[in-house]
Amino acid sequence: MDRKFGTLGFCVALALLASPIAGAQTVGSNEVGQARSVESGKVRRVLAVTLQNDSRGVATATGVALGGIAGSTLGGGRRANTAGAIAGAAAGGAVGNRMARGARPGIEVTVELESGRTIAVVQDGSVNEFRVGDVVQVSSDGVTTRVSR
Numbered sequence: 001m002d003r004k005f006g007t008l009g010f011c012v013a014l015a016l017l018a019s020p021i022a023g024a025q026t027v028g029s030n031e032v033g034q035a036r037s038v039e040s041g042k043v044r045r046v047l048a049v050t051l052q053n054d055s056r057g058v059a060t061a062t063g064v065a066l067g068g069i070a071g072s073t074l075g076g077g078r079r080a081n082t083a084g085a086i087a088g089a090a091a092g093g094a095v096g097n098r099m100a101r102g103a104r105p106g107i108e109v110t111v112e113l114e115s116g117r118t119i120a121v122v123q124d125g126s127v128n129e130f131r132v133g134d135v136v137q138v139s140s141d142g143v144t145t146r147v148s149r
Helices: 002-018 058-072 078-101
Strands: 037-052 103-113 118-124 135-140 145-148
Touching: 037 118, 103 135, 118 145
Parallel strands: none
Antiparallel strands: 037 103, 037 135, 103 118, 135 145
16 A cells, blocks of 8 residues: 555655746756847737647657556556556556647747847747837847847
């Protein structure tokens, strides 16, 4: 019985660790140590958009593995453990697949830069983060562009 609750606790802790920190900006590990150019500008428009996640199979595979491990600890015998592992892997794969394909809210921020150019940047966030007229910083490494205060 303690083993079941230990596995459940592990899965809950793992889920909490995987969720983003509220208010923190997500940055890819490939951006660490990269120089970015920064330009100031004024927000001209903020639109709510829906961001569709890329489906690459990593979340599905992780869900299958974790679900299989968690499921294998349920039950009292070899057959029950095997059945639990299979059911856990199927459920974990479905959850992982849903997470990979799920949509999340985002924003498109149109900024008039000090240089006179106007750009639109789509990024994670909420329409409440920026208001028309806000002075913002636009940073870019030539591939990824981000708007921040």
